[in-house]
Amino acid sequence: MNWTWFHKLGSPKWFYELTSKWLPWLIGAMVIFLAVGVVWALLYIPPDYQQSYTTRILVIHVAVAGTSLAFFPLMAVAGTITLVWRMKLADMVAKNAAPLGAWFSFITLATGSLWGSVMWGTWWEWSDARLVSMLFQFFLLVGVVALRSALEDNDTAARACALLSIVGCINVVIIKYSVEWWNVLHQPSSPLSMSGESANGPEFWVPTVVMIVAVYLFFAVSLILATRNEILQRERKAAWVQELVSKA
Amino acid sequence: MSQAASPSTGHAFLATLKRDLVIAYKRKNDMLNPFMFFLIVATLFPIGITPDPERLGEISAGVLWISALLASLLAMDNLYRSDYEDGSLEQLLLCPYPLYYLVLAKNLAHWLVSGLPVVLVSPLIAYMLNLPQEAYLTLFLTLLMGTPVLSLLGSIGVALTVGLGSRGLILAVITLPMSVPVLIAGTLAVQQTLNGAPLLAYLAIMGAMLLTALTLAPLASAAALRISVN
């Protein structure tokens, strides 16, 4: 097997140049999907017979929630690459993924409780296992961010956070199942569910899919932009960066 | 790690275990403080919530578990710090035997002096908090199997932060969320055996957690120590 692509991938310069070409397309697609998704979701989804207009929040909530689940696996993979192959680029991605993931988790919690305030009549409901495990994912991501900012040496911070991300990724899965189990055994007083069994017609799931694509694009664009900043900062002494800066 | 526990690895394991126990014995306060912390925190709950025996009985298992979790966290700070500061940790890393066993020895010593006393005194606190009598055995056994998991998990966090001058609360932020599954398993076991569920099932779950932590956590701690000392 030819591994040159893998080593190329490790070069920040290569990544910077490649993303320079991709970014306009990604941003364009993101704007279109986001505009269509948000307008469709918030203005045009017909009221559900059970949940009324709250499904409109749910579309955004589901999309953000789905994306926020991708962070720990992403960080664990990047962390493995950092620990095994010492690829700087992987750490630059992981470093920016952690706070972004914390924000995504936070927005998931916020939109979830917004929806809950209408549907359940309460802003927080312990009997929803998904919200509870999302809360702990949020805490774990904040922990990774905290560790990163506490460790001063770049290399130590990179590897320590890589290890914590791998441990955290395993832990998130265990937490998810144990919270579900905890939830089932505590027998919630009323069968509350966020899956919204009533809201599964095409008028609901088509905008949801659009929204999921939009949020993933937003995630990719944010991560790429942040990583590009990181590259410029860390490689500021490299010839190609200086050339780039002097041109601008 | 292929030649697991050759005679010399066992020797180094025992020597490390013994050394840490002797250090703990000589610094009795370090040993006593987490224990006193556990007693005090557990007794604050009736003051803060209610003296009503009925309601205390309902929350007693959770109170005991959370107190044990906090006491374990408090005791954790000592695990590698003095070794890091005086350079013993470098000796540990440069030992020809697998670091896994040496980390395990340190974790075991730490649990014996900070976790086990908490487990042993838990029935007394359970009595004071009016835990229903049928649940004593469950509580005791799950604490016995669960507190080592807390030590093993906490060890990863301590190893990651041992190089920090002032680590403040970062250790808590990292390790407390990781302890959630243990907390859930422990408190559920007590509640469910009160509802008549078989104790053995919960012990099996706790045992699975303990075995997983025993095999994986020292590896993560060892890797974290290498990163921190680097």
Place this chain on the structure above:
Amino acid sequence: MSEAITDKYDHKHNDRIMLTAAELFCERDDRVLFANLNLQLQEGQVLQIKGSNGSGKTTLLRILCGINDSYEGDILWYGNPRDKQAEQFLGSLLYIGHRVGVNKVLTPLENLRWSASLQRDVSDAELMTALSRVGLRGFEYSQCFSLSAGQQQRVSLARLLVTGARLWVLDEPFTTLDVSGVALLESMLADHANSGGAVLVTTHHTLSVPDLRILNLDANREERL
């Protein structure tokens, strides 16, 4: 015996080359500590590493031992990559860093017993002999916090006598020693080299050890004295 053997070393017997570092490169915080650094250590040699503050002496020692792995280049142990035979390498290595690895709560004997156990099984009688050789007779059972810094350093030096390691890596071992301590350590270094061991040592002190070689990190070149 010593003369015959030292004579041999001068004639490039490659199987006598214990440790080789080839083209080491290390940078910290965007600053290159050293680049293209080569060194070779043969059995029976003492290599002193010199350099101004911040020139990377400690980092170099930690890289050679394997505590620090933020470097590029090759490190060989008897001609083969060090990391592929970590067990043999670590079994022959004894490192004493800035922080000497002496727990203040324990007694010298307890400290030494633990340190020795990480390398091999040593009897208490042997430990006591080593402690009295480094001048700690009568202090075997006092807790180390009651000892002076120099005496604590001597506890770490006792490790040199009991672990049977062939390669000693010592980071500033003279700083807290008094005149008799310096003389003691110098004689230990000479004995070790004579019996076929090797020493890597950083110090600003002028060593009086036969067949001393010096690596100056400021000049980044090896010079033969």
